[in-house]
Amino acid sequence: MVTTPAFRRLPRAVREQQMLDAAVRVFSRHGYHGASMDEIAEKAGISKPMVYAYLGTKEELFVACLHREGTRMMEAIAGAAVPDLPADERLWRGLRAFFGFVGAHRDGWAVLYRQARAERAFADELTMMRARIVEVVAGMLDHALRAEGREVAETELEVVAYALVGASESLADWLADHPDADPEKTATRMMNVAWLGAAQLLHGHTWHPGMEGM
Amino acid sequence: MVTTPAFRRLPRAVREQQMLDAAVRVFSRHGYHGASMDEIAEKAGISKPMVYAYLGTKEELFVACLHREGTRMMEAIAGAAVPDLPADERLWRGLRAFFGFVGAHRDGWAVLYRQARAERAFADELTMMRARIVEVVAGMLDHALRAEGREVAETELEVVAYALVGASESLADWLADHPDADPEKTATRMMNVAWLGAAQLLHGHTWHPGMEGM
Structure with missing residues (x-):
C-alpha cells in the first residue's frame, strides 16, 4: 500500500479521534442543524473532503x-x-x-x-x-x-x-x-x-x- | 353573527372534539408525517377546508x-x-x-x-x-x-x-x-x-x- 508522507504522520485511528473531538465541539456549540462540515474540518485541521472520506456524511458523523x-x-x-x-x-x-x-x-x-x-x-x-x-x-x-x-x-x-x-x-x-x-x-x-x-x-x-x- | 344551518347543527366545541378524535386515530395509525388532512377530514365527516378553519395546520392539529x-x-x-x-x-x-x-x-x-x-x-x-x-x-x-x-x-x-x-x-x-x-x-x-x-x-x-x- 502506498501512502503519502502527510498520511503517515498520524495513524488513521488518531486522525479519526481528532475529527470526532472537533465534531463534538462544533455540534455542541451550533446544534446538529447549525453545524457546518467546513467548521468541523477547520477545527480538526483537515480538508473537508478528507472528513467525508474518513467519517461519511454529517448524519454519519453525528x-x-x-x-x-x-x-x-x-x-x-x-x-x-x-x-x-x-x-x-x-x-x-x-x-x-x-x-x-x-x-x-x-x-x-x-x-x-x-x-x-x-x-x-x-x-x-x-x-x-x-x-x-x-x-x-x-x-x-x-x-x-x-x-x-x-x-x-x-x-x-x-x-x-x-x-x-x-x-x-x-x-x-x-x-x-x-x-x-x-x-x-x-x-x-x-x-x-x-x-x-x-x-x-x-x-x-x-x-x-x-x-x-x- | 350569521351562521348557516349546517353550522348550527352541532356546537363548535362538539365538532372540534370530533375532529380531534379523528385526528388522534389517523396520527396513531400513520404517524405524524404519514397522516393526511384528507383522511382526518373524511374520518371526522367534514370538509378539509373546515378542518383547517377550525384547528389550523397539521402541526397545530397535532x-x-x-x-x-x-x-x-x-x-x-x-x-x-x-x-x-x-x-x-x-x-x-x-x-x-x-x-x-x-x-x-x-x-x-x-x-x-x-x-x-x-x-x-x-x-x-x-x-x-x-x-x-x-x-x-x-x-x-x-x-x-x-x-x-x-x-x-x-x-x-x-x-x-x-x-x-x-x-x-x-x-x-x-x-x-x-x-x-x-x-x-x-x-x-x-x-x-x-x-x-x-x-x-x-x-x-x-x-x-x-x-x-x-
Missing part, C-alpha cells in the same frame, strides 16, 4: 460522535461498578460515574444526547444505547439477588432496570440544566430514591395496596 | 391532539390521587391512573407521545407537560412531608419528582411495547421501586456511601 461518547460513558460506568462490591456500593459507584460523566460533559454529551433525542434519524442509536444500559443494570440486580440466594423473573428485572434508567436519564437532564448543581450530590439523591427501595426489594419486601405503617 | 390527550391524562391522575389519602395510597392511585391511561391508549396517546418526542417542533409542548407533572408530584411529596412535620428544600423535592416522573415515563414506554403486560401490575412494580424508597426518605432515612446492613 452518529459516530454519539456512539463514541455513549461508549465512553458506558465504560466509565462499568469501570466504576465492579462486580466484587456489595450491591449498594456498586449502584452508588455506577450512578456517581454516570452523573460525573454528564456533569463533566454538560456542553458536550448532554447536548448530543438531547439533539439525538429530538431527531427521528437518531432514535435507533439512542434506543440501542438505552437497551445496553438496561441490560447492564438488570444484570447488576440479578447478580445482587443471586448473592442473597434469590431469583426473580427476567421481566421483573427488566422493568426495575427500565425504571432506574428512566429516573437517571431524567435527573441527568435536570443536571445538564443546572450548571451549579453538584454531580456527586445528584448521584446521592438518585441513590436515595432508588436504593432504599431496591434494598427492600432485595430483602423480599414489597409494597401492596392497603399496606399500613410504611 | 399539538391540539397532544394537548387534549395530555390534559385528559393529567385529569385522570389528579382525580385518582386525591389529597385526603395517605401518601402511599395517593402515589399508588396516581400511578395506577397513569399506567391505566397509557395501557388503555397504547395505540393512541402512547403513539402521540413518541411522535412528539421524536419531533423537534413538539419538544416545547412535551417539556411543558412534563414540568406540570413534576410540579404535581413535588406538591404531593411536600404535602406528605408536611403531614409528618418535616420540610425539605424545594430543589430536593424537584429532584425526587424528576426521578419519579422519568422512571414512570420509561416504564410507560415499556408498557406501550408490551401489549400483554397488565397496567395495574406495572403500576405495582413502579410503586415497589419508588415507594419503598420514598417512604424511607419521608421518615428521614437516607443512604450514604459506606452504609452497611441495608
Whole structure:
C-alpha cells in the first residue's frame, strides 16, 4: 500500500479521534442543524473532503460522535461498578460515574444526547444505547439477588432496570440544566430514591395496596 | 353573527372534539408525517377546508391532539390521587391512573407521545407537560412531608419528582411495547421501586456511601 508522507504522520485511528473531538465541539456549540462540515474540518485541521472520506456524511458523523461518547460513558460506568462490591456500593459507584460523566460533559454529551433525542434519524442509536444500559443494570440486580440466594423473573428485572434508567436519564437532564448543581450530590439523591427501595426489594419486601405503617 | 344551518347543527366545541378524535386515530395509525388532512377530514365527516378553519395546520392539529390527550391524562391522575389519602395510597392511585391511561391508549396517546418526542417542533409542548407533572408530584411529596412535620428544600423535592416522573415515563414506554403486560401490575412494580424508597426518605432515612446492613 502506498501512502503519502502527510498520511503517515498520524495513524488513521488518531486522525479519526481528532475529527470526532472537533465534531463534538462544533455540534455542541451550533446544534446538529447549525453545524457546518467546513467548521468541523477547520477545527480538526483537515480538508473537508478528507472528513467525508474518513467519517461519511454529517448524519454519519453525528452518529459516530454519539456512539463514541455513549461508549465512553458506558465504560466509565462499568469501570466504576465492579462486580466484587456489595450491591449498594456498586449502584452508588455506577450512578456517581454516570452523573460525573454528564456533569463533566454538560456542553458536550448532554447536548448530543438531547439533539439525538429530538431527531427521528437518531432514535435507533439512542434506543440501542438505552437497551445496553438496561441490560447492564438488570444484570447488576440479578447478580445482587443471586448473592442473597434469590431469583426473580427476567421481566421483573427488566422493568426495575427500565425504571432506574428512566429516573437517571431524567435527573441527568435536570443536571445538564443546572450548571451549579453538584454531580456527586445528584448521584446521592438518585441513590436515595432508588436504593432504599431496591434494598427492600432485595430483602423480599414489597409494597401492596392497603399496606399500613410504611 | 350569521351562521348557516349546517353550522348550527352541532356546537363548535362538539365538532372540534370530533375532529380531534379523528385526528388522534389517523396520527396513531400513520404517524405524524404519514397522516393526511384528507383522511382526518373524511374520518371526522367534514370538509378539509373546515378542518383547517377550525384547528389550523397539521402541526397545530397535532399539538391540539397532544394537548387534549395530555390534559385528559393529567385529569385522570389528579382525580385518582386525591389529597385526603395517605401518601402511599395517593402515589399508588396516581400511578395506577397513569399506567391505566397509557395501557388503555397504547395505540393512541402512547403513539402521540413518541411522535412528539421524536419531533423537534413538539419538544416545547412535551417539556411543558412534563414540568406540570413534576410540579404535581413535588406538591404531593411536600404535602406528605408536611403531614409528618418535616420540610425539605424545594430543589430536593424537584429532584425526587424528576426521578419519579422519568422512571414512570420509561416504564410507560415499556408498557406501550408490551401489549400483554397488565397496567395495574406495572403500576405495582413502579410503586415497589419508588415507594419503598420514598417512604424511607419521608421518615428521614437516607443512604450514604459506606452504609452497611441495608
